[in-house]
Amino acid sequence: MKLGPEMSAGEAFSAGLGLGIGLLMGQYLLRVTGPSAEVITKWVIICQKCAAGNSVDNKFCTNCGQSLYxxxxxxxxxxxxxxxxxxxxxxxxxxxxxx
Ligand SMILES: [Zn+2]
Ligand SMILES: [Zn+2]
Structure with missing residues (x-):
């Protein structure tokens, strides 16, 4: 698993990954290997308190309750x-x- 800001905001937006909220601190593109060894790419928000990866739909960390925005x-x-x-x-x- 590789974590890190792998795209610039401009690239992300042109790739259709723009979320309308801009690139936030702690938001990363997470690349994970799926069941059939295909690579799944998705945006996650890394909690600043406990470092758990959260869905970008979440407003609060599902692990510790910290606000993600x-x-x-x-x-x-x-x-x-x-x-x-x-x-x-x-x-x-x-x-x-x-x-
Ligand atoms: Zn001023
Ligand atoms: Zn947390």
């Missing part, structure tokens, strides 16, 4: 940079971010 983003009104909602000020321009 990063927190939602807040868009700076000045420079339109996207910052995690946990940030109080824009990392690009320093403007206070509204929640």
């Amino acid at each position: 990063p927190p939602p983003k807040n868009k700076c009104q000045d420079c339109l940079s996207e910052m995690p909602v946990t940030m109080k000020f824009c990392g690009d321009c320093g403007r206070a971010l509204k929640r």
Whole structure:
């Protein structure tokens, strides 16, 4: 079994594997060998807490319950940079971010 980001996001999207959510941290293309020795390729999300592989349909880790998606983003009104909602000020321009 080989784990790793084997495709760039662009290649993945042009190959029809785009999921509409972009390439997330911890999301990998998993290549496993099926019952008849054919190679099955599928996307998995690796849990950042316990490293279990989860289906991309999962929102939470089926092994430990950790959320598999990063927190939602807040868009700076000045420079339109996207910052995690946990940030109080824009990392690009320093403007206070509204929640
Ligand atoms: Zn987990
Ligand atoms: Zn800004």
